[in-house]
Amino acid sequence: MAYQLFIIPSATPGCSIYVVIDGGAPKMRVGLTPDAPRLLSCRAVFQTQALSASSHGEGQSILLVGEADFSFSMCVAKSLGQGQNITATSLNTKDEWEKMFSKAKPNIQVLKRLTATVIPRVDATKMAQHPGFKAPNVNATKPTLLKFQRIVFNFPHAGFVKGSNEADEDMISRHQELVSGFLKNAYEMLTEDGEVHVRHHSAEPFKRWKVVDLAKKVGLHFREQKPFNLAAYPHYTPKKGAGNDPDGPLTLHKPSLFRFDQLDQA
Template sequence: MEKEKRIKHYSSKHKILLVGEGDFSFSLCLAKAFGSASNMVATSLDSKGTLGIYYSRALDNLLQLEDLGCTILHGVDAHAMSQHAFLKDKLFDQIVFNFPHAGFLFSELSSRGIELHRDLVRGFMRSSREMVSEDGEIHVTHKTTHPFSEWKMEEIAKEVGLFLVNEVPFYKWDYDGYCNKKGSGSKCNKTFNVGECSTFRFMKKKDPPITSQVNNERNEYF
């Protein structure tokens, strides 16, 4: 049996789905820590053809991931991934979305911009809830200062039947080689200061057992 290898919250024994990967540097960081990426599926919204245009290191990162056995999917919409032909019948121990962002159509300070970002996170969480294992976790890494705090991650999670397990401070230096990207238009390949941010770890709310519901109904008659 292979020895388990870990990096922060992630283990080589976990089945991990990474969403919105940009230049795939976070996926590659995990894969190198594990010595293999056979337990990982890494996805992006971009097509493979556009990645080389948008991100300077993406194609090299993809080649390394492929050599390490990673399954890579392009054109995956975070809102609809539970219906994706490859993903729809699979369950994951962890589903990860780092710094989700709906683009710069509106100012990040505006109410319309904030609601667009909230819609992105809501769709991701709703889709992820169908794909995470019973005791698995959904991770969203996100800035915690204003205006990003106005996204209200825990509130969105409750809407879709998730609960916050904990909120862990995120430090970029914990993930050697990870380079966060803006991921929008001409700004795609630019990085940004993550500042104060956390990884929010969510799990599914469990429905009460059917037997308990039946017993409660019976007790009403006595």
């Protein structure tokens, strides 16, 4: 059943009453803060647009890759009301992200309070080999690779090279290498009914990365591309992540959500 959300205005300032129907009995809840409607928006969009176009259950396993200040992970966990099935990763170490991003520490504290898993030093191009994603298997000689129903990478970027700009072919090749490596690993870590989500700029020169072509080369099936609405994700601020100002806000250029799966539905 499709996720449905109904918001009922309340006479009490700063309070919203909302009914959620997500495949089970209707649930009435009350939002008591000014953020309540925005959190609901985040929840609704994440469950219907970002996670699935048809239906989604809160029990889905979610892997978030390449987090900067963990604001996206925090937004998702808060909107779902729990983080038990969320694994958030970063290429940086704990010391690095606390120095680079002013809100990383408090965001991670929220994630841990909601029982999400946070793993540092995860290279998106080699994550299938990371020990944090290996589970012991008593019936096999090798550990079992953990798999996820949603694998998300927001605005991948291979870093800045002094003297280069985003339109240079060598920079585009660097970015393509990163995205291709991520998609190859994501394919290995995806459940049969899972999806890979990449948020990326669709304007020039970023569209020259040809994300859809890269996905097809590793065996993923392209499902759709749709505009990404940043306003629907309260407290999520895309970051530059590198350079002289890693904590600075990332300028978005016609951002889109790209959805891929392993199923040939053409």
